[in-house]
Amino acid sequence: MVKNQRLDSFLKRKLAQQDDENIDSTSEPEKPQIEENEKQLSKVRRVACDEFEKENQDGHNDNAIDVPNLDQIMKNQDCILQTSIGIVLYLTFQDHAICGGDGETTEERYEDVFSSMAILNASFNDEFSQAMLKNGQYLDKCASLQFRKEILRVVSSQVKNHIREEIGDSKFCIVVDGALDKSGKEQMALVLRFVDKKGFIQERLFDIVHVKDINFEVSALKEQVCAILSQHNLDVSNIRGQGYDGTCEMREQWNGLHALFLNECPSAYHIHCFAHKLQSALVCASSEVTPIYLFFSELNSIVDFFSCCSKPHDELLAAKLDEIAHLLKINELETSEGENFTWQTRSRSHFPSICTLINMYGETCSLLEKLTNVGSTYCQSGDASIAFDNLTTFEFVLILHLMRNIMGITDILCQALQQQNPNVVNVKHIVRSTKVLLQNTRQNGWSKLLKSVICFCDKNGIEVPQLKAPYVARPAWRSNHQKDDITIEHYYREEVFSIAIDKQLQELNSRFSDQAMELLTLSCALVPKDTYKTFNIDDICTLVEKYYPMDFNEQEKLNLRCQLQHFIIDARQDSKLKNLSTIQELCTCLAATKKSEVYCLIDKLLRLIMTLPVSTATTERSFAGMEIFKTMLRNMSEDAFLADGVIIYIEKEIAKGFTFNSIIDDLESHSKSTMTHNRVAL
Incomplete structure (x- = not known):
């Protein structure tokens, strides 16, 4: 029997509806019996499940299901699987809190919501409706919390891989924040800030980890961050900026973490990140x-x-x-x-x-x-x-x-x-x-x-x-x-x-250290506002020499000055370049016009500067994500849902681009998956 009563009731109604249609097509109508419906409901659920599983226990099957029936079973299960994945993702995109209440357990609450969505889908999708009737036990599996965990794990992994591809070989900034979850555990969120190929600033929530003890050594906290980065082949030496929340209980640890990364990577500057939280x-x-x-x-x-x-x-x-x-x-x-x-x-x-x-x-x-x-x-x-x-x-x-x-x-x-x-x-x-x-x-x-x-x-x-x-x-x-x-x-x-x-x-x-303020002041020499009024070649070269010496070799430093001399003449005459206001607009314009290939060293410097989390406006997305993250933490009761669910919710625009087939393929490749391995046997 289907575990959820709402689904069970729905399937009974569908069977009764089919019986009514069959009765209408005969000359001797008969009132369907509840007992007969129960038998039929039980029978269709066992078509390819109980007997098939029993006959395969010894590794062989003398009375195998014929190919047409097997193909239909697989088709039905694929339909259920894809629809179930869609339901799981929809609930996640809507920030659906899986919290039990009024005596309900978390699992009961989730299965009830899942059932409502499944019934809604079946009401306008005949193929899914028929698949539900003939594969009730498989639908039970898809309605479980275990299935949800597997889907969220796979999709969050795909999101991280997508972010890693976006970063490519670019330099990046780490933005770290912390908050307490519902159980009082300290959780650390890691946002990566970088400039994509088109010259746009991107800020992506990359991972969430549990901080076991806020009083433990800062070096252990650094190891956690480094482990996340190395897991996705992100080199710590490519960090070009740091940002930390100065208002949470871990502010002292953040200060220590900043110092450790700065020792290892001298260009990982910490500007007044979280400027909106300054007061x-x-x-x-x-x-x-x-x-x-x-x-x-x-x-x-x-x-x-x-x-x-x-x-x-x-x-x-x-x-x-x-x-x-x-x-x-x-x-x-x-x-x-x-x-x-x-x-x-x-x-x-x-x-x-x-x-x-x-x-x-x-x-x-x-x-x-x-x-x-x-x-x-x-x-x-x-x-x-x-x-x-x-x-x-x-x-x-x-x-x-x-x-x-x-x-x-x-x-x-x-x-x-x-x-x-x-x-x-x-x-x-x-x-x-x-x-x-x-x-x-x-x-x-x-x-x-x-x-x-x-x-x-x-x-x-x-x-x-x-x-x-x-x-x-x-x-x-x-x-x-x-x-x-x-x-x-x-x-x-x-x-x-x-x-x-x-x-x-x-x-x-x-x-606002003297070093940070000088870095920002020199960066202003690249701002294109008012037809490059503040443009200053000497300041730009000083910026590279003093703050980014490892990113430009000696020959590139010489070439940069030459490129700047050509660029300023070009920019003040080019209709697309002369009316820009911000460094980001300049970077995106160079990428769109392919002039980033001509002024490659200028483009490189622009991207380094843009990586720094300088103002509220440019870091608004990641900060907004952090607040969503903190709100969701207060409603989370299980660590298993935390990282995967929050990452998918905040980066939903990325997750929406994945096809069901790609999710199923990744699900099948995971050896621990119980949903796609020998699906018919389920």
Whole structure:
């Protein structure tokens, strides 16, 4: 019998329909019997399965199925196999979460969805409908989770092979990110960034691996990445760029991994990748100061309370609750369930949200105080009381104003990096001014901050501690944080204010080193905007000499200068070349016009520069893929589905190009496959 009841019911209806048609064609109609249908259903399932398998147990068959029947069986099974592959891929392309619920197991849930799709296909595909009737047991196999695993494994392997062919002999950049899956395991995703033959930047999710222990040696992490690359004959020496997420728990490991690859491959530069997460990374850096970490946790709880609490009966109170929740929400402070910290966001600015909370502070406190007394439930009243207590402490208010000041300084830089084609020279100047302003704030900003905070507290009735009194650490911190003879003011000035700003400066220095900024500045000499206004042959040659010495031999360096001299005259007169704006447009135009063959060394340099993950706009696809990856991780419960399913989903445009026959061929070549090996015997 077919395992799934929905399929079994469907097959019974189809048999009954066939009986009705047969009855209509005879002169003596007879009402079909349920028992007879059951017998017929059981019989057609065993036509080429039970007897054939039994007679082949000893390696021979004296009563072999005749060739016409065998051919038909194979045809039916091929039809089922191809349709089943299509169903599996369709569900994967739709990001179908295979999560059990309401008592269902994962397998039951999947088979139910598969059955619905199979029935839908059979309703408009007569060939598949007949194949289902005559090969029920084979359909059972195709409806299993094991079949899905095999298909996903084969297709993901084909996707990786396709990506490897796209890369060819090109240099490439590794972009690494990490996230926790549903079970709490740390997973590492590897994206490869490269320039294809047509001159377009491609960013492909290449693999996902489980990181067994986030505290293990960085060298072991490097070995994992190298193993993935070597498995597909990708040479580590061809790495020309690195990018890592600076906001996850493994940020220290990423920094160590970057250093190891840079030692092995000096041209594997790390520019400000994940530029769209710069502010999140800066906040994350400040959160290494424990009070600031607690501040963001409390802030997250407050915003979650306003977003999720039930509406009180008082209409005016409910309206004010909606207003505050809406204002916080439109400023895009992270409020999604399952996120532990407010800084774990993508392309979001905390600066407007914190400003909103300061501007509406009095109204927010008043509303929380009312909800403490007239909440619709005791839980709501309790949560409102906790939020009110957190919001009305001197420490919370101090850090709220401190983070507003810090983010106000860094926000201009973050916005500059969000532009479609950020001006590297302008970014360089903004980075410098940002560092100067932060340093000035550290040296001279404490008194002004403290004065504004005390004024704010007096206005809103918040108790200000005696700042000259001795500082007493919280009981849980006393062993590590208690220092003799320091005042409360000294603690907040030195241990919170100064260290928070120091962390910001360290993060900026790490992401925007002098070397990185010089590399980007020299690269601007190739930008074709405004009829090659910034084109500078000396800067371009310096770029090659200083940053890509291993990619050009001495003769090529001489030839490059000659090509540049010819190119600039040609480009300013050629109608296809003179109106370009970006380096990518220039590279694709050279490839399309075949001038990449004439100016081969210029084309080579353009591709090296484009490999670097410089701005948000050029790396948007891989970052978007990472967020999808993280969302899917939270819904995954089995490692077996993780890598293959996510790779196929994110790289679906590649997977859609594979034919069913190619998938079946690869399935047959896999020795462990149970679906295509002796298919008739199934």
